[in-house]
Amino acid sequence: xxxxxLSESRPLQWLLIAVAVAFLxxxxxxxxxxxxxxxxxxxVGPLLATYTDADTLSAIWLTLIVAAITVPLNxxxxxxxxxxxxxxxxxxxxxxxxxxxxxxxxxxxxxxxxFVLLFGAKGVFGPLLDDWDIKIIFAVPGIVLATVFVTFPxxxxxxxxxxxxxxxxxxxxxxxxxxxxxRTFMTVTLPNVRWALLYGVLLCNARAMGEFGAVSVVxxxxxxxxxxxxxxxxxxxxxxxxxxxxxxxxxLAGLALVTLAAxxxxxxxxxxxxxxxxxx
Amino acid sequence: xxxxxxxxxVTEMGDTTVDxxxxxxxxxxxxxxxxxxxxxxxxxxxxxxxxxxxxxxxxGPSGSGKTTLLRLFAGLETPTAGRILFGDxxxxxxxVRERRVGFMFQHYALFKHxxxxxxxxxxxxxxxxxxxxxxxEIAKRAEELLELVQLPGLGRRYPAQLSGGQRQRVALARxxxxxxxxxxxxxxxxxxxxxVRRDLRRWLRELHDRTGHTTLFVTHDQEEALELxxxxxxLNRGRLEQLxxxxxxxxxxxxxxxxxxxGDAIRLPVTVEAGWISLGRGKVPAPFQxxxxxxxxxxxxxxxxxxxxxxHGTFMGKVVGTRRVGSARRAELVLEDGLPSVEVxxxxxxxxxxxxxxxxxxxxxxxxxxx
Numbered sequence: 001x002x003x004x005x006l007s008e009s010r011p012l013q014w015l016l017i018a019v020a021v022a023f024l025x026x027x028x029x030x031x032x033x034x035x036x037x038x039x040x041x042x043x044v045g046p047l048l049a050t051y052t053d054a055d056t057l058s059a060i061w062l063t064l065i066v067a068a069i070t071v072p073l074n075x076x077x078x079x080x081x082x083x084x085x086x087x088x089x090x091x092x093x094x095x096x097x098x099x100x101x102x103x104x105x106x107x108x109x110x111x112x113x114x115f116v117l118l119f120g121a122k123g124v125f126g127p128l129l130d131d132w133d134i135k136i137i138f139a140v141p142g143i144v145l146a147t148v149f150v151t152f153p154x155x156x157x158x159x160x161x162x163x164x165x166x167x168x169x170x171x172x173x174x175x176x177x178x179x180x181x182x183r184t185f186m187t188v189t190l191p192n193v194r195w196a197l198l199y200g201v202l203l204c205n206a207r208a209m210g211e212f213g214a215v216s217v218v219x220x221x222x223x224x225x226x227x228x229x230x231x232x233x234x235x236x237x238x239x240x241x242x243x244x245x246x247x248x249x250x251x252l253a254g255l256a257l258v259t260l261a262a263x264x265x266x267x268x269x270x271x272x273x274x275x276x277x278x279x280x
Numbered sequence: 281x282x283x284x285x286x287x288x289x290v291t292e293m294g295d296t297t298v299d300x301x302x303x304x305x306x307x308x309x310x311x312x313x314x315x316x317x318x319x320x321x322x323x324x325x326x327x328x329x330x331x332x333x334x335x336x337x338x339x340g341p342s343g344s345g346k347t348t349l350l351r352l353f354a355g356l357e358t359p360t361a362g363r364i365l366f367g368d369x370x371x372x373x374x375x376v377r378e379r380r381v382g383f384m385f386q387h388y389a390l391f392k393h394x395x396x397x398x399x400x401x402x403x404x405x406x407x408x409x410x411x412x413x414x415x416x417e418i419a420k421r422a423e424e425l426l427e428l429v430q431l432p433g434l435g436r437r438y439p440a441q442l443s444g445g446q447r448q449r450v451a452l453a454r455x456x457x458x459x460x461x462x463x464x465x466x467x468x469x470x471x472x473x474x475x476v477r478r479d480l481r482r483w484l485r486e487l488h489d490r491t492g493h494t495t496l497f498v499t500h501d502q503e504e505a506l507e508l509x510x511x512x513x514x515l516n517r518g519r520l521e522q523l524x525x526x527x528x529x530x531x532x533x534x535x536x537x538x539x540x541x542x543g544d545a546i547r548l549p550v551t552v553e554a555g556w557i558s559l560g561r562g563k564v565p566a567p568f569q570x571x572x573x574x575x576x577x578x579x580x581x582x583x584x585x586x587x588x589x590x591x592h593g594t595f596m597g598k599v600v601g602t603r604r605v606g607s608a609r610r611a612e613l614v615l616e617d618g619l620p621s622v623e624v625x626x627x628x629x630x631x632x633x634x635x636x637x638x639x640x641x642x643x644x645x646x647x648x649x650x651x
Contacts, residue, residue: 169389
């Protein structure tokens with residue numbers, strides 16, 4: 001550690017580090033380890049039995065589908081919102097910025113409920129949807145909608161500060177050189193934010209797979225049909241199937257760890273292009 | 281080391297001939313051009329013509345509207361009133377990408393994620409297929425342009441690996457690649473240090489003389505504008521104050537603003553009475569038929585000399601300080617208590633002491649009626 005005017009004294013440094021490590025161990029490493037230990041404590045057999053169970057497989061499959069729909073949608077929405085906010089001046093811009101943060105500030109359960117109120121059997125559009133025989137609530141579309149809503153800010157939030165900092169000079173340069181708007185976007189804007197974009201996608205994906213509250217409200221917990229992995233964990237746990245619950249949890253945690261590793265790798269290799277990892 | 285090699289680079293022009301394919305240079309014209317942003321009139325009715333092949337400077341303090349005017353010409357801003365002509369063609373509503381202007385941004389706006397060669401070739405790559413040269417031709421042309429701006433062989437580098445002066449030249453090569461009809465440069469030397477600036481200034485002048493583009497550049501540095509440009513347009517608060525050659529502007533400022541803005545002038549409020557100006561316990565004759573009343577006198581260091589006699593038309597100043605400027609000495613003088621001090625240039629061997637009273641002559645009269 002370099003000695004500078006801002007350095008704390010040596011004992012204080014050690015103390016702070018010890019506190020931080022102890023906190024991490026207690027609140028992150030220990031629970032995570034417990035998940036894996038609990039999943040494995042009856043051996044590999046029951047674990048595999050869980051992973052081959054039809055309902056569990058269907059939950060894994062549904063989770064992957066939801067993420068596969070949600071992430072591209074929010075990729076498009078996020079880029080569009082960030083592009084509008086960072087590169088243009090318009091009335092109501094600060095309102096739009098606040099709205100983007102809304103899913104972060106509203107409890108996921110409330111988000112889920114609003115969809116039930118809108119599309120549920122007794123909801124605003126309920127009768128209309130019933131006439132057309134479209135199912136949203138207690139079906140996959142509702143789960144996707146709730147997940148899209150909850151994970152919307154991740155990509156936009158990641159892009160906005162970076163795009164604002166980069167300004168519009170490079171885009172203007174491309175225009176004066178004869179490039180079309182789309183071409184400018186593809187060859188100048190997008191490459192300039194690519195690492196931040198990937199980072200946002202990873203965060204969005206992690207949350208899309210792990211979302212419980214909003215999805216729980218709209219899903220209806222129909223086994224083999226509308227259960228995602230987090231919901232399956234809850235069901236298995238409530239049935240005292242601890243090995244099963246922890247087995248699915250371990251899988252979910254494993255996905256999170258992979259995402260975390262990918263994110264760390266990105267931060268380490270491309271620290272310059274990421275607003276949240278930037279140090280001046 | 282870096283600086284030395286750059287110095288060498290820019291003072292010698294290479295012999296490469298590049299067909300810039302721009303055709304005959306054209307004039308660009310602003311007619312009653314105006315642009316207002318919410319609450320501000322950035323450009324407030326400007327009539328201006330840059331002649332074919334001319335190198336013109338837009339000079340003004342910050343906020344004078346010079347960059348906005350440049351951006352209006354480029355099509356990066358839409359005018360609120362007036363017209364823009366490229367040659368005889370009305371270009372007021374022509375989209376940016378169809379104007380064929382070479383625009384150089386203040387901080388160059390090079391594409392960070394592309395190599396130097398890719399930056400230069402960008403304008404050719406984005407052309408519609410039927411107008412696009414082959415990849416080999418594009419590559420060849422990029423290399424030629426890099427030679428023209430004296431950066432041969434640097435095509436594979438990235439902008440972050442270049443010095444400020446090199447980046448500026450890449451930006452210029454990129455702008456030239458699209459065979460522009462006019463060149464528009466926004467503070468081309470603004471981001472460089474003084475030494476590199478001076479060399480690039482000369483280099484740009486030589487490049488302009490060779491390529492012959494109609495060129496308009498923005499600067500806030502009067503020395504740069506007056507030395508480099510064929511004509512200088514002086515802007516203040518969105519209006520054109522004066523357009524002319526360096527000599528006109530320096531010797532015959534058209535407005536009090538120009539008189540005060542160029543040449544380190546000091547503004548003194550004075551009173552004209554029956555053809556005479558009272559100044560520092562003396563009187564100097566006012567220009568012929570100048571009306572009596574309050575007026576503004578602008579004095580530059582080079583306007584004053586020491587008087588040999590104490591007769592008619594001389595006045596007194598009290599030395600309050602001296603400083604060395606290059607190979608001369610400048611004395612700061614107070615003519616009357618309460619007035620801003622003026623400066624006089626003295627030969628180096630002439631030493632003066634603080635508090636000394638000097639007799640002065642005024643060589644050039646720049647007097648405007650007070651508004």
